[in-house]
Amino acid sequence: MTIALDRLSTGRMFSLVLQSPRKAPQNKYLRELPSLPYNTFADYTINSSLQVGGDFDTQVWLGKANDYRNTPLVFKFFIPSLMDPSLLQDTFAGLDRTVEDIVHCQEEVFHILWDLQGTAIPWFFGTHEVIVSGEPAYLLVMEYIPQSFDSIPLGFQFRDKDRYIKLFKSATKALDIAHSRQLYHHDIHSSNLRHDNAQVVLIDWKNDIRHFTSVEPNESFFASIDIQALFETFATINEDLGTVFVSSIENDEEIGERMRVR
Numbered sequence: 001m002t003i004a005l006d007r008l009s010t011g012r013m014f015s016l017v018l019q020s021p022r023k024a025p026q027n028k029y030l031r032e033l034p035s036l037p038y039n040t041f042a043d044y045t046i047n048s049s050l051q052v053g054g055d056f057d058t059q060v061w062l063g064k065a066n067d068y069r070n071t072p073l074v075f076k077f078f079i080p081s082l083m084d085p086s087l088l089q090d091t092f093a094g095l096d097r098t099v100e101d102i103v104h105c106q107e108e109v110f111h112i113l114w115d116l117q118g119t120a121i122p123w124f125f126g127t128h129e130v131i132v133s134g135e136p137a138y139l140l141v142m143e144y145i146p147q148s149f150d151s152i153p154l155g156f157q158f159r160d161k162d163r164y165i166k167l168f169k170s171a172t173k174a175l176d177i178a179h180s181r182q183l184y185h186h187d188i189h190s191s192n193l194r195h196d197n198a199q200v201v202l203i204d205w206k207n208d209i210r211h212f213t214s215v216e217p218n219e220s221f222f223a224s225i226d227i228q229a230l231f232e233t234f235a236t237i238n239e240d241l242g243t244v245f246v247s248s249i250e251n252d253e254e255i256g257e258r259m260r261v262r
Contacts, residue, residue, distance in 0.1 A: 003128060008061065062144060077138070123142060124140070150191050
């Protein structure tokens, strides 16, 4: 069933069937699966904007199930008329792309990294066909992680060198798993890093190698872009620990050779 919305705005209500995520392996950092009405129609309300307007290729809103108001959800809309036309051009291959291609790149992260849902990536509740103001579009629904790296100081993990390095290594481990499955983030910066339960949560994966038009596709190259971006974000976002973090990581026997400040 296609969902129809005359417009996106605070207070808009619609009905939706959330997909229940595949059960992730247990570990001490696993967030509890949110209590929501899975696999059945329920009513939802848009509460506030997270990322909206013509400067953004996706329109992202915060909302809730009407009968589960303590569980915020991220509603990420892909509306073709509001997307940069260059995203629909594959300059390297000389082919046009569809919005469906872009949506697929992002949703496959959740399907292929199903075992990282609830830990290193958000819980994912499905892709949905929608009509917004008469225009066919797509909606991805996922868990909301409020603690952004943009909000430093965030807590003791950001004041203690060893805990800060542990946070960094948790993210590199998740990226290494993704890269081993041919998935790439391609948009790592502070606002796309969240933290929960002493680990990094990576959000807003682009996972689209086709916007790199100047090089032949190369898995190690794309992986290095992610790792370097993560390293530089950790090195620059924390003024108190930045210098000692860089020195510690570059001298780390486990991962030091992979990290260098540009």
